[in-house]
Structure formats: structure tokens, C-alpha cells
Amino acid sequence: MSLPADAAETSGLTVGRAAARLGVTVRTLHHWDETGLASPSLRTHGGYRLYTATDIARLQRAVVYRELGLPLDTIRELLQAQAVDPTVALRSQRHQVQERIARLNDMVEGLDRMIRAHEQGILLTVEQQAAIFGPDWEPEGVLRARERWGDTPQWAEYAERAATRGPDDWKAIAQANAALESDLAVAMQDGIVPGSAEANRLAERHREAFDAYFHLTHEMQVCLGRMYREDAEFTAYYDRVHPGLAAWLSRVIDANAQAHGIDPGAAAWR
Known part of the structure; x- marks a missing residue:
């Protein structure tokens, strides 16, 4: 019409x-x-x-x-x-909407965990951290690390992994790190020479251990070793495991990096 x-x-x-x-x-x-x-x-x-x-x-x-x-x-x-009958389709759609809301709520919870992981580093209570990492553990150390490296891709990668971890996951990481530190101390005591096959295997174990936190290249590992011997806090940590371990581990890392074509003197965080 x-x-x-x-x-x-x-x-x-x-x-x-x-x-x-x-x-x-x-x-x-x-x-x-x-x-x-x-x-x-x-x-x-x-x-x-x-x-x-x-x-x-x-x-x-x-x-x-x-x-x-x-x-x-x-x-x-x-x-x-x-x-x-419109109620049939509407009830079906209502069920789908409820499922979508549940998925969105899960996403919100995941985002909240991610935010807290970026802010806190470890989503454990102080009591849980002490039980897992030992009585000498300082939770403030994680916050200091965030202040120092919170704007780096490595911290973002670390936070993404931390957001999915519970006490058992951190316990396994702590045990692996303790075993590595013990083996490093024994190797140093036994006179293992940097650049030897055994020393290189330990350097690779050290680098692979960082996969629990973020991907670590050989060049980045050299920078860490440099920090172990130049930063008083890190030097004290490793030297408590065994006197002189920080400097020895740095030499082990440098020698292994050279075996992979890296010049330790020119190594950069990349």
C-alpha cells in the first residue's frame, strides 16, 4: 500500500x-x-x-x-x-546466556589472578611461602624484583606463569632449585673446571631452571652471572650456599656461553 x-x-x-x-x-x-x-x-x-x-x-x-x-x-x-511457542526458544537461549555468563566469570577470575600475579609475583600467603621456600625466604624480595623489573617482558612472562600456579607447583620449583644449588656447590668443591663438560651441563641446568619463570637465552644468562658476582645481594645468596659460588657460577656460565658462540664481554639482555 x-x-x-x-x-x-x-x-x-x-x-x-x-x-x-x-x-x-x-x-x-x-x-x-x-x-x-x-x-x-x-x-x-x-x-x-x-x-x-x-x-x-x-x-x-x-x-x-x-x-x-x-x-x-x-x-x-x-x-x-x-x-x-516463543518460550521454547527463549528458554534455550536463556540457558546459553547462563553458560556464557559462567565462561565470562571464569575469564574475570583469570584476569584477576593475572593482575594479582603482576602486582604480587607469587599468589601464595606469607605462611605458604615460608613453608615452601624456607625460613630465610623474604616475601619482600619479590616486591623488590617487581619494582626493579616490573616493566620488562620477562616480568610479564613470569606473572603469566605465576597466575596459574598453586602451592604444589611452587614446591616442585623450589625443590628443583635447591637440588641444582646443592649440585653446583658439590661441583665447585670437587674442582669442576668452568668449560668442562660437567660444568657446561650444570650451566644448562641453571638456564633451563629459569624456564619456570621466563625464557632465558645464553646471552641473558651471562648477564645474570655478571649480576651474581657484582650485586651484593645476589653474591651473598649464592655464597651462603657455598663460599665463592657466585663468582664460580658466573665463570661456568661464561664458559658455556662461549661454547655456544657468545662473547661474554659483549653479552646483552636479549
């Missing part, structure tokens, strides 16, 4: 005004018209679409169903009220 242009205001809404009232785009209404989902009942003599009050009510239902995530074919069926 078509109407003269001056009857448009009283008999229906143009596509632009209908789209504005419904909060959708004109393009959406054109698409719904072309696919037969919801078409205007009237047109002016000039061919302009006009939506009646009945059309707008149908469109409002279509918009609601679309917001619920229903596909257009299902929406078309629901709009044919005489052929379909």
Missing part, C-alpha cells in the same frame, strides 16, 4: 525515524526488509518506507531477540507467533 507524502507523519515512521526510535541503524532495517524478517507495511508514492505501529512492535521484538543473541532464522520463527 502506498500513501501520499503528506500522510507519512500521521500514518507511519520513515526508516530513519524508526531506526532512531529502536536504537538500530538504517542499514539494519534495510537488511531486515530485504530478507523478509520485518518489512514496512506502507510506502509513500515516492517509494519511501513507512513503518506502522504494528511494524514497530514487531521490530521491537526483533531487536530484543537479537540482543539475546538469537540468529536471524530463529528470530523470524519467533515473530511468526502463530507457528512457534
Whole structure:
């Protein structure tokens, strides 16, 4: 049916005004018209679409169903009220929405853990940390590390891994590190020479141990060894395991790096 242009205001809404009232785009209404989902009942003599009050009510239902995530074919069926009980599809969609909410809640929880891991480094209580890492463990050390390296890719990688770890995971890491430190001390006592096959195996164990935190290249490992002998806090830590261990481990790391084509004197954090 078509109407003269001056009857448009009283008999229906143009596509632009209908789209504005419904909060959708004109393009959406054109698409719904072309696919037969919801078409205007009237047109002016000039061919302009006009939506009646009945059309707008149908469109409002279509918009609601679309917001619920229903596909257009299902929406078309629901709009044919005489052929379909809408509650069946709506209950099905409600169940899907609940599942989506549950997945989103899991994502939020994961993001919260990631945020805390970036901020705290280890998602364990102080008591859990003491039980796992020993009475000499200082939780503040992790916070100092964040202040020092919190803006690096390595800290981000460390935090991503820490976000997924619980007490058992950290216990396994602590035990592996303790075993490595003990083997390093024994090797030094036994006179293992940097650059020997045994020393190189220990250097590789040390580098691989860092995979629990972040990927460590041979060049980066040289930089760590340099820090062990130049940073008083790190030197004290390794020298408590065995006197002189920090300097010896640095030499072991340098020799192993040379065997992999790295010049220790030019090594950079990369």
C-alpha cells in the first residue's frame, strides 16, 4: 500500500525515524526488509518506507531477540507467533546466556589472578611461602624484583606463569632449585673446571631452571652471572650456599656461553 507524502507523519515512521526510535541503524532495517524478517507495511508514492505501529512492535521484538543473541532464522520463527511457542526458544537461549555468563566469570577470575600475579609475583600467603621456600625466604624480595623489573617482558612472562600456579607447583620449583644449588656447590668443591663438560651441563641446568619463570637465552644468562658476582645481594645468596659460588657460577656460565658462540664481554639482555 502506498500513501501520499503528506500522510507519512500521521500514518507511519520513515526508516530513519524508526531506526532512531529502536536504537538500530538504517542499514539494519534495510537488511531486515530485504530478507523478509520485518518489512514496512506502507510506502509513500515516492517509494519511501513507512513503518506502522504494528511494524514497530514487531521490530521491537526483533531487536530484543537479537540482543539475546538469537540468529536471524530463529528470530523470524519467533515473530511468526502463530507457528512457534516463543518460550521454547527463549528458554534455550536463556540457558546459553547462563553458560556464557559462567565462561565470562571464569575469564574475570583469570584476569584477576593475572593482575594479582603482576602486582604480587607469587599468589601464595606469607605462611605458604615460608613453608615452601624456607625460613630465610623474604616475601619482600619479590616486591623488590617487581619494582626493579616490573616493566620488562620477562616480568610479564613470569606473572603469566605465576597466575596459574598453586602451592604444589611452587614446591616442585623450589625443590628443583635447591637440588641444582646443592649440585653446583658439590661441583665447585670437587674442582669442576668452568668449560668442562660437567660444568657446561650444570650451566644448562641453571638456564633451563629459569624456564619456570621466563625464557632465558645464553646471552641473558651471562648477564645474570655478571649480576651474581657484582650485586651484593645476589653474591651473598649464592655464597651462603657455598663460599665463592657466585663468582664460580658466573665463570661456568661464561664458559658455556662461549661454547655456544657468545662473547661474554659483549653479552646483552636479549
